[in-house]
Amino acid sequence: MPELRKDPVLGRWIIISKERQKRPTDFPVEVSRGSGGFCPLCPGNESFTPPEVYAARPGNSPADSPGWDVRVVPNKYPALVIEGELAKEGVGQFDKMSGIGAHEVVIECPDHDERFSDLSPEKMARVFQAYKERILDLEKDHRFQYVMVFKNHGQAAGASLEHSHSQLIALPILPRMIVSELEGAKSHFNYKERCIFCDIIRQEIQQEERVVCQNELFITITPFAPRTPFEMWILPKTHRSSYYEMNERELEALSELFRETLQRLCGCIKNVPYNFVLHTGPLRSGNLEYYHWHFEIVPKLTSIAGFEWGSGFYINPLPPEEAAAYLRQVEN
């Protein structure tokens, strides 16, 4: 079983995933996968993945057969495993925990060659709906505190399969970044009695220079202190702390703006590798006054040297005001 271990100084948790274990001769592992090969995510190959946990099947075809628009399956090489007790243990002065969790793959479309950024808003909405359904289902499992949803697009951004997919990891702890975000947001709220993200949205709409695009319900900005060129955040304009509270109209509006945002990004840099991560409230946390869910899209353009991820200190050659101006210029 995988293990969760806590750095005693920083309080940072890491996963030791023996299921994915390697010997020294297996490194380096940055192997690219040929495009001509077999794809376990394509329709017809359903039996090569673990049984699906969710699918959008407009024709009501049977589970684990073709006919799906979106399909969610457990990861065949999971970083965390779903079966077992959540055992917590001290090892001398150290802390560890059994690696209980869920690790799922969201297959975003049946077509092997279609890219997420090219999906129609309707198709994209099905993916966002799948995230919502999976989070709602995983929330029932009280061993889990958080569901992290993320996408790696392009090999440079860590994707190991070509077929468009995102991933979802249910965790028995809160990731450090979310803890920091919650703490920062809470301290602002305690002082000002306002959500810091609502404050940011108000200021950005007024100043305009970091706004990339918006519609009635959502806004895309380049953040004031971005880690990388063209980093963008997509936020709901109305205060909401949990992603899965979205209704159908909001899902549609999100999909339209998400598509436009990625199209603008791809219009600036062709074939750009990127990651996005959903930032949402902890499971079962109810409606938090101080937190505001959002997506963070981080293009992988600069080489992140060890210095940068090791120190938490980023050097970005492009001011976000200029990035936003470039992104706005893309014809849509």
Add this chain to the structure above:
Amino acid sequence: MPELRKDPVLGRWIIISKERQKRPTDFPVEVSRGSGGFCPLCPGNESFTPPEVYAARPGNSPADSPGWDVRVVPNKYPALVIEGELAKEGVGQFDKMSGIGAHEVVIECPDHDERFSDLSPEKMARVFQAYKERILDLEKDHRFQYVMVFKNHGQAAGASLEHSHSQLIALPILPRMIVSELEGAKSHFNYKERCIFCDIIRQEIQQEERVVCQNELFITITPFAPRTPFEMWILPKTHRSSYYEMNERELEALSELFRETLQRLCGCIKNVPYNFVLHTGPLRSGNLEYYHWHFEIVPKLTSIAGFEWGSGFYINPLPPEEAAAYLRQVEN
């Protein structure tokens, strides 16, 4: 002038370095430098770098001429600049600061093809001495709070020049990672009245399974919760909070163990790309009872996906106990 900007939620500072500015068409920037080309760091090419700020010249040759063993020069494309006032400014609800700092390149040896891990302990000691001298000099500038010393080895780890070198950035703020480390260590000290790193060293020596190698004064361990396979920390066995307090005997012992550590790493994985970062107390912080300086060596073997550096949550396929066993087996 570059700018330092603070993320209002996380308190994370980033550098917007307009000096390194790029247009969208300049991305992606992960360009490798051909090996046959001109090297500005080689002896004889001293005029192609800014004037040196430090050099070890055994024959007392004149500055900016050949005859040096180690040479430190300002970075030609600095992320931060040394001239100017440290102006702090609010922008609406945001905070920024002028990008005052020093960004220097430590040329570790005259030979273009010699690798840091192959330097003799005597040559390595000159590099560690150069770090010490530069930190002591930069400490006098009261605009700076921290000097970060780091090395990127190999293109995958972010190195853009082949000639063996490390870098040094003097910052007007404390990097987030160091703040977290100081806070974690202080809270342990407040509770137990002991340095947490001293506690870790004691426990590791007793348990043995994560010890890679040691000598009288220093120890190399694989940390309990490593971010990557073969991550290692090198720590002084005696409590010390500042790197630059090292005396000559300690510099020698560090160099011997550092060389052995890297040789063991290279013995496990040939041509391994890696980063190391010096973690030391803030400038002018005196002797802190709760903090313990050390080096962190992080091989770049797994692909760090956006998820991992974006969430602060790492998935590591190799338990540190097994990594240490592999490293110990390398003949030295």
